[in-house]
Every structure is written in structure tokens, then in C-alpha cells.
Amino acid sequence: MNRPVSSTDLHDAAPSGPRIALFVEDGSGDWHARRLKRAMESRGAHVVTTTLSSCAFDTSCASGLDIPGFNGMLPDGAFVRSVSTGTLEQITFRLGILHALRESGVRVWNDARAIERCVDKSTATFLFQKAGLPTPPTRVVETRARAHAHLASDPRPFVLKPLFGSQGNGVRRAEGPEELPPPEDVGDVYYMQHYLRRADATQFEDWRVFVSQGRILSSMVRRGKTWITNVHQGAEPIAHDPCAEMSALALGAVVAIGADYAGVDLIRDQSGKLMLLEINSNPAWKGLQSVSSADIADTLAADFLATVIKAPV
The missing domain is CATH 3.40.50.20 (Rossmann fold)
Known part of the structure; x- marks a missing residue:
């Protein structure tokens, strides 16, 4: 072996x-x-x-x-x-x-329960709504026919995301049902979320808030030249001090999932309302570390080991 x-x-x-x-x-x-x-x-x-x-x-x-x-x-x-x-x-x-x-x-x-809830975007979105946290309007269905019917009934553009995925991989925008990917590309499960950015937007940004043990560890703006703003996809990380609303939303997301630590993604819609996009139970932080004064690995290690020492063996 x-x-x-x-x-x-x-x-x-x-x-x-x-x-x-x-x-x-x-x-x-x-x-x-x-x-x-x-x-x-x-x-x-x-x-x-x-x-x-x-x-x-x-x-x-x-x-x-x-x-x-x-x-x-x-x-x-x-x-x-x-x-x-x-x-x-x-x-x-x-x-x-x-x-x-x-x-x-x-x-x-994070334990398996938290990982399962984060990896499955449909479950995470459900838990956010159940906890009363604002999220973009979202519908998740099986089969391309049902996805086609949903997009045909709503003229707004949608973001289509793989149910399992991270770092912006496989994310695409659809202006109408004819732009739906084939079933084999998405496992015949369609996660459809309203596209929140203005049609005339030339600057694209959202926020990553890193949480550990019930507190904000660090945060950044992710600013990109395209609407996909993951640092892995070329967006620029910028140091950021989250406001009280951002902090509360990020902490609420982590509680809803039951994670020990997580990266929480936030965005503002066209009216400026703050929305919860996603949560990652195994977040990367190389980009965040480049603009953060906190030693993220060191703090995570300290938080984790403190819980290990307290846990029954």
C-alpha cells in the first residue's frame, strides 16, 4: 500500500x-x-x-x-x-x-460533517437560508430540461456553478436557457444563481473573510478584471477591514455550517445589499496572507491545538 x-x-x-x-x-x-x-x-x-x-x-x-x-x-x-x-x-x-x-x-x-456541507453548494445555500442569512436567489435541480424551464421563466442572467468545485473553476454565466451546459459537464445537476453585478460594471470585486474559532482572523477585497474574482483566477488581493455587517454575516455562515474555520465569500448586489455567496471548509490563504498582517497558519495552528488539548482522548 x-x-x-x-x-x-x-x-x-x-x-x-x-x-x-x-x-x-x-x-x-x-x-x-x-x-x-x-x-x-x-x-x-x-x-x-x-x-x-x-x-x-x-x-x-x-x-x-x-x-x-x-x-x-x-x-x-x-x-x-x-x-x-x-x-x-x-x-x-x-x-x-x-x-x-x-x-x-x-x-x-474541519470534520466530515462541515466538509460535506461546504462542498455541496446546494446544502450550504439551504443552511444559509434556514439561518436567515441573505443569499442570492438560487435554484438547484436535476436534468437540463428542468433547468431550461427555470431560466426560460426568468429573463435575468444567471451564474451556473458546479455543485462540487472551488477557486472559480467551472463557473459560467448564462444569459438564457440556450447557454446551459450539457448534462455531462455538470453531472446533470444544475446550480443556478442570479447574477448580481451591474450590466455596465467595469470593476469587479467581492470579499473573502477568513474565520477561525468564532472570530475574524483576516479579510481581503478580491478585485478582478472579469466577474470571476478568485485570486486563483488572477484577481488582485487587497487588504480589507470588514465592517460589522460583513463580520456578522461571515460568522453566521460558519455557525450555520458548523465549521471550526472557513473562508467566507461575500458580495453586494446591484442595490448595494450584502449577500453571502459561498463558504470553503478547506480554504487557501496564500493570496490573503500576502496582504494580511496576521500569520494565518500560526493562528490556525494555535487555535486547532488548543481544541486538541481540551478534547477527550
């Missing part, structure tokens, strides 16, 4: 600090994971960087789980940087590992 591990087996080393599993995209981890690992280790934690795909359910282990680097035992905490893409069966398996860790008393950031 492929079992990428970035440090010595923790139980062989008999560590005195908390034992942490850091789940990443691949065995080495990205820029974010490396910074998190360094910050956790500076606080005395012993960190194994590995992947969820390398884990196993195993009845020969006392814990029922085989997490690389833990010799059949459980970590004290798990921080999830990535679940990784895969088949439905693979994703279900990896989320099952996270569910099992939580049920075993391991503190998981």
Missing part, C-alpha cells in the same frame, strides 16, 4: 506533545500544509503529513483504523487540508475515515 509519511512513526518516538495527522493532497503537502506543520511543531506537536487515501479501516487494529505513522493507534488530532478528488466511492471512503476519527474522540478540523 502507498503510505506517504513525512516524519518518523510517532509512537516509536514516544512524543510528549499532541500527535497530529495532517491530511494533504499528496505525501509532501502544499505551501499551506508546510506552514501549518511548521507552526504546529513550533508548539510542541508531533505531526505526520499523510493522505486520506493512504488510510484504512482495519479490524486487526485496536482502533479499527490504520492511519499512516500511528501503528494502528489514533492521533490526538487531525487537520484536513485536502480530501482530494476521486470517484464517489473514494470520496465516501475518505469522508468515512474522518467520520470514524470524530466518533473515536479525535478532534478533527
Whole structure:
């Protein structure tokens, strides 16, 4: 079995600090994971960087789980940087590992429930509405025929988003039902949201607010030359101090999802009303860090380890 591990087996080393599993995209981890690992280790934690795909359910282990680097035992905490893409069966398996860790008393950031709610945009939108948080008018349906009927009944432009996706990938605008993508491009599920920007807009911006442990950690304006304003897509990050309304909306979104930390995306509609767009349970923060005075990885590590130490083992 492929079992990428970035440090010595923790139980062989008999560590005195908390034992942490850091789940990443691949065995080495990205820029974010490396910074998190360094910050956790500076606080005395012993960190194994590995992947969820390398884990196993195993009845020969006392814990029922085989997490690389833990010799059949459980970590004290798990921080999830990535679940990784895969088949439905693979994703279900990896989320099952996270569910099992939580049920075993391991503190998981973010746990599988929060990840599932964030990854599925339809569920997140439903929970926002249920919590009374303002969101753009949205309809999500199966089949192109039902999506066609909805767009044909409303002359306004819509934004079409993949149900599962991030960083602006796969997002498109439709002026009418004839611009709907084919079913195979969206898994035959159509997430349709009113396009909120003015038709004559030449500057496009929205806000990313980063939340950890019930407080605003940092924030930025994302300003782009096109209506898709993700930094990953070329938008410029600009330092920003969120107003009270933005802060309350971002914090409310995190509570509605049940996340420990998250990146929350906000936008103003054509009338200037603040709206909640999306929430990300595994947010990137490289662009935000470039304009923030806070050390985001260091603060996340401190917040996470504080909850691990308090959690029953």
C-alpha cells in the first residue's frame, strides 16, 4: 500500500506533545500544509503529513483504523487540508475515515460533517437560508430540461456553478436557457444563481473573510478584471477591514455550517445589499496572507491545538 509519511512513526518516538495527522493532497503537502506543520511543531506537536487515501479501516487494529505513522493507534488530532478528488466511492471512503476519527474522540478540523456541507453548494445555500442569512436567489435541480424551464421563466442572467468545485473553476454565466451546459459537464445537476453585478460594471470585486474559532482572523477585497474574482483566477488581493455587517454575516455562515474555520465569500448586489455567496471548509490563504498582517497558519495552528488539548482522548 502507498503510505506517504513525512516524519518518523510517532509512537516509536514516544512524543510528549499532541500527535497530529495532517491530511494533504499528496505525501509532501502544499505551501499551506508546510506552514501549518511548521507552526504546529513550533508548539510542541508531533505531526505526520499523510493522505486520506493512504488510510484504512482495519479490524486487526485496536482502533479499527490504520492511519499512516500511528501503528494502528489514533492521533490526538487531525487537520484536513485536502480530501482530494476521486470517484464517489473514494470520496465516501475518505469522508468515512474522518467520520470514524470524530466518533473515536479525535478532534478533527474541519470534520466530515462541515466538509460535506461546504462542498455541496446546494446544502450550504439551504443552511444559509434556514439561518436567515441573505443569499442570492438560487435554484438547484436535476436534468437540463428542468433547468431550461427555470431560466426560460426568468429573463435575468444567471451564474451556473458546479455543485462540487472551488477557486472559480467551472463557473459560467448564462444569459438564457440556450447557454446551459450539457448534462455531462455538470453531472446533470444544475446550480443556478442570479447574477448580481451591474450590466455596465467595469470593476469587479467581492470579499473573502477568513474565520477561525468564532472570530475574524483576516479579510481581503478580491478585485478582478472579469466577474470571476478568485485570486486563483488572477484577481488582485487587497487588504480589507470588514465592517460589522460583513463580520456578522461571515460568522453566521460558519455557525450555520458548523465549521471550526472557513473562508467566507461575500458580495453586494446591484442595490448595494450584502449577500453571502459561498463558504470553503478547506480554504487557501496564500493570496490573503500576502496582504494580511496576521500569520494565518500560526493562528490556525494555535487555535486547532488548543481544541486538541481540551478534547477527550
